[in-house]
Amino acid sequence: MVDRPSLEVQSEAYFDNDGKPHLPAGEIKNKPVLGERGESGENPHKSLKNTRAKKGEKAQNSPLETYKQPVYPVEALGVLANVCRYMRDEMQLPVETAGQSLLTAASLLTQDLYDVKTLTGVKPLSIYALTLSDSGDGKSTADEVALKRISEADFQSHKDYEVKMAEWLGLSKREKENTPQPKAPYRMMKSATVQGIVRSFKEGVSSQGSFTAEAASMLSGWGMSAEQKNNTRSELNSLWDGGSISQVTKGEGRIQLYGKRFCCHWLVQPSAARESLNDDSASTIGFWPRFLVAWPEPMKPRKYKPFNPAESEAVKSFWEYCDALLNERHSIPLDKKNVIKLSEAAQKLLIESFEKLEQSRDPGSKLNHLKVFCVRGAEQICRVAGVLAAFRNHPKGVTDFLVTDGDIKNAVALFTYNLDTWLGIFGKREDIEHHTWANDLHAWLLKQTERQASETAMLKRTPKHLRSSHKRDVAVSILQEQGRIERVIDVLPNGAMQVSRNVWRAAQCQK
Numbered sequence: 001m002v003d004r005p006s007l008e009v010q011s012e013a014y015f016d017n018d019g020k021p022h023l024p025a026g027e028i029k030n031k032p033v034l035g036e037r038g039e040s041g042e043n044p045h046k047s048l049k050n051t052r053a054k055k056g057e058k059a060q061n062s063p064l065e066t067y068k069q070p071v072y073p074v075e076a077l078g079v080l081a082n083v084c085r086y087m088r089d090e091m092q093l094p095v096e097t098a099g100q101s102l103l104t105a106a107s108l109l110t111q112d113l114y115d116v117k118t119l120t121g122v123k124p125l126s127i128y129a130l131t132l133s134d135s136g137d138g139k140s141t142a143d144e145v146a147l148k149r150i151s152e153a154d155f156q157s158h159k160d161y162e163v164k165m166a167e168w169l170g171l172s173k174r175e176k177e178n179t180p181q182p183k184a185p186y187r188m189m190k191s192a193t194v195q196g197i198v199r200s201f202k203e204g205v206s207s208q209g210s211f212t213a214e215a216a217s218m219l220s221g222w223g224m225s226a227e228q229k230n231n232t233r234s235e236l237n238s239l240w241d242g243g244s245i246s247q248v249t250k251g252e253g254r255i256q257l258y259g260k261r262f263c264c265h266w267l268v269q270p271s272a273a274r275e276s277l278n279d280d281s282a283s284t285i286g287f288w289p290r291f292l293v294a295w296p297e298p299m300k301p302r303k304y305k306p307f308n309p310a311e312s313e314a315v316k317s318f319w320e321y322c323d324a325l326l327n328e329r330h331s332i333p334l335d336k337k338n339v340i341k342l343s344e345a346a347q348k349l350l351i352e353s354f355e356k357l358e359q360s361r362d363p364g365s366k367l368n369h370l371k372v373f374c375v376r377g378a379e380q381i382c383r384v385a386g387v388l389a390a391f392r393n394h395p396k397g398v399t400d401f402l403v404t405d406g407d408i409k410n411a412v413a414l415f416t417y418n419l420d421t422w423l424g425i426f427g428k429r430e431d432i433e434h435h436t437w438a439n440d441l442h443a444w445l446l447k448q449t450e451r452q453a454s455e456t457a458m459l460k461r462t463p464k465h466l467r468s469s470h471k472r473d474v475a476v477s478i479l480q481e482q483g484r485i486e487r488v489i490d491v492l493p494n495g496a497m498q499v500s501r502n503v504w505r506a507a508q509c510q511k
Helices: 074-089 095-110 139-146 148-169 173-178 194-203 216-220 229-241 270-277 280-284 313-326 344-361 368-374 377-396 405-446 455-461 469-482
Strands: 114-118 121-124 128-132 207-212 245-249 253-257 261-268 291-294 338-342 452-454 485-491 497-506
Touching: 074 095, 074 139, 074 313, 074 377, 074 405, 095 128, 095 139, 095 148, 095 207, 095 261, 095 291, 095 313, 095 377, 114 377, 121 229, 121 377, 128 270, 139 148, 139 261, 148 313, 194 207, 194 229, 194 245, 194 253, 207 216, 216 261, 216 270, 229 261, 229 280, 261 270, 280 368, 291 405, 313 377, 338 344, 338 377, 344 368, 344 377, 344 405, 368 405, 377 405, 405 452, 405 469, 405 497, 452 455, 455 469, 455 497, 469 485, 469 497
Parallel strands: 114 338, 128 261, 128 291, 207 261
Antiparallel strands: 114 121, 245 253, 452 497, 485 497
16 A cells, blocks of 8 residues: 555544534535445445546545545543553554554453443443554554453463363263353454354353454455355344344254353455455445444554563553453343443433434435444444443442543544544545556656556556556556546557557646
8 A cells, every 4th residue: 555645625523622523514515426325325335436527637526635534533542542652652553553452352341241321222332343454564463462461361261161171071971961061261262253153152251352463354254255244244233233142053953142242353454355345235234334443544664662561551550450350250141231321411412423423314414425334323432432431440449330421522532533434445545545546657657668558567567566456457447537548559460450458558748
């Protein structure tokens, strides 16, 4: 991926600096063309098409004029902010990656102890997160800090589990009938199919999460094959909702499970996620709208800087909070979970956010093409606020607490970043990158003999960042649409002329 060009025009904020929801009043400039309607609303994948009055001109709604990389609101992480800043400043990690890792780790530790009261009822504290990050940009390093205590607890539980299983397997058949099989203690998994997740819940603890820095296996593996992907997404949607698990299979018969909590943080390279992100049905059925997304800029060259998280007061404090939550008795029955309620001020602020996000249902709204994301916004805000409140209070022995207006403001800021990032994914940021490829290819063509080159030569001789068939094809398509390149006309030995199939010539520079 290449550096994005600096942009002068920023997209307008969805919420103001006081944490109150905000939509621009009056006429909205550069309003995107409305998308095609899916089963759950406007399709964001088809809402940011460029149209040009003339070839080579910038479209009225060109993403080059409207997209600005959103700033991750690290302060909105509340009790997690200090450790996130350490990971950014001392470990030189993208703050977005660090924030996502910390928030989902906190979700895993609190989702089995608490639910949260939302505007539509009681919901889990489960958070789904997706981070698009280039290889080598610190995905695994961030999780090593955020998940360290949970990984250590899983390892220790694994050793105890092996001993208990060995003892149980040594029992006679009659003794086994009267002695329950030990439960698998694992809280974390990497890649898994839905069937594997269900089995893990059947055999193990009631709060689990999928954390992987190689999420391509989740997005393009067997579970996401053409035959399986709709079932996989539907089951993951149900787990996020906190619904029961109900499966009937030929081999195992009926599996009926209640009160299971599942969260995830999938980190994946943008190129590996492209196909899944561009699958229209994933958004229209509500799969991607259940995810909080982050897309950090590619890391810049770094200077060597030694770090030791174990010596950081911020990291040690975070790990102590994790230990306190890990020591709690988990697998709490569904009817005995503590429900975190909202303070009066928090409730008022949440209602304001809800009503502003509901404006996305209006076809004339700036947010209409993200409607499937906005209509779940109030619940996402509640979940994030609930996780922050639970992680802050429970380790200190405070069990009777409320979600405050401060928690809601922080959650609104994090959700706004998420919404801005989805806006970039569905057209604007990617279009900026694609136009950069096109401009670079055109500049290179102008320097070639007779301003022309074959598609094969483009893969071998262009600047290195353009040497892939995907980038070449995207750039050629844009340049052809803009009228900046044209196919070369070949003259055959018999004097006839034909259009070359793979040789392109740069048009003269346009004013």
